[in-house]
Structures are given as structure tokens and as C-alpha cells.
Amino acid sequence: MTMTKMEIIMKKNFTTNIRHKSFEEKLTDLIIEYQMDTPGFTPVTEYPADYIPPSDADYELTEELQKKMYEAFLDEDYEEEERLRNLLPDLGPLPTINIEKTLALIPEAERNSLIDWAMDNDSIEETITLKCLKCDYEEEIDYEIVEETWFEGPYPTSYCPQCGKPYFVPIDIYNKKKKK
Numbered sequence: 001m002t003m004t005k006m007e008i009i010m011k012k013n014f015t016t017n018i019r020h021k022s023f024e025e026k027l028t029d030l031i032i033e034y035q036m037d038t039p040g041f042t043p044v045t046e047y048p049a050d051y052i053p054p055s056d057a058d059y060e061l062t063e064e065l066q067k068k069m070y071e072a073f074l075d076e077d078y079e080e081e082e083r084l085r086n087l088l089p090d091l092g093p094l095p096t097i098n099i100e101k102t103l104a105l106i107p108e109a110e111r112n113s114l115i116d117w118a119m120d121n122d123s124i125e126e127t128i129t130l131k132c133l134k135c136d137y138e139e140e141i142d143y144e145i146v147e148e149t150w151f152e153g154p155y156p157t158s159y160c161p162q163c164g165k166p167y168f169v170p171i172d173i174y175n176k177k178k179k180k
């Protein structure tokens with residue numbers, strides 16, 4: 001992996017983190033896009049060497065819990081939803097795309113244009129650190145998800161994944177409020 005640099009971006013009342021994606025990450029994104037645009041094309045994927053596939057019982061339990069979580073969500077019982085989420089079995093890592101082997105399957109002209117694009121263009125990932133005013137739980141998440149659900153107010157507020165209370169705010173806001 002090549003090194004990536006971090007930047008901090010000031011929004012209205014809070015900051016987000018910008019990370020520049022590595023060459024490999026950009027190629028992975030381009031391969032996924034290529035797959036969506038090319039019916040029948042499947043990237044070469046692989047699991048880590050020590051990967052053990054989940055059992056049928058794990059899959060059944062996951063399905064059952066997800067159903068109950070959805071019901072809790074509809075009932076607006078976010079504490080119950082979170083309790084159930086913590087019971088989900090670990091299904092292990094997702095397979096990763098083998099870039100070299102996948103690129104070999106793409107026609108040369110298209111392959112070269114993907115590689116050129118990844119070399120010439122910058123691609124970023126924007127995240128935000130949120131912290132709960134109630135229980136101090138902290139998490140860094142994709143900023144896009146936060147932005148999509150931010151409809152009003154000077155900063156986004158969401159439900160804390162740990163205590164279920166609606167006091168999950170940008171860490172700058174948390175620090176400002178806790179100082180008072």
C-alpha cells in the first residue's frame with residue numbers, strides 16, 4: 001500500500017477528515033464501477049489465507065437478528081436495535097479484489113485507461129468523528145452518511161449506536177459543550 005495523506009476540512013461549525021486514497025484503492029473503486037457497467041464481468045476475489053467460512057447456523061442467526069432489528073427500528077426502539085446488533089455473529093472478513101488478476105481480464109485499451117485515471121486523479125474519502133454527549137461513545141464514520149441525514153440545525157445530530165440516545169454529535173461540538 002502506498003502512503004496516503006490526511007487533511008482536516010472546516011465545515012460551518014465542525015471539521016471532517018479527508019483522506020486521499022492510495023493507487024490500489026482507486027483501482028479497486030474503478031474495478032467495481034467497471035463491473036457495474038459490464039454485465040457478466042466478475043472480478044477475481046480472494047479471502048485471507050486463514051479465512052474460515054461462517055456456518056449455516058451463523059447465517060440463520062444473522063437473518064433472524066436482522067429481522068428483529070428491523071422491527072425494533074420500525075418501533076423506534078433504538079436501544080433494542082443496538083442490543084440485537086451486538087448479538088450478531090462475526091461472519092468474518094469480506095473477500096478483497098485481486099487487482100492484478102482482475103485487470104488481466106479487462107481488454108487492454110480499457111485496462112490502460114483505468115490505470116491512467118488512477119495515476120492522474122485524486123480520489124478522497126471524507127470521514128467525521130462523532131461523540132455522544134450522553135455516554136461519551138466515539139466513532140469515526142463516512143461523512144456522506146451523516147450529511148444525507150442532516151436536515152436542519154447548525155450541525156448534524158444522530159442516535160448514538162451505544163446508548164441509543166439522540167446526542168451523537170461532531171466531536172468539535174462535543175468538546176465545545178463539555179468545556180462550558
Ligand SMILES: [Zn+2]
Binds near residue numbers: 160
Ligand atoms: Zn451514547
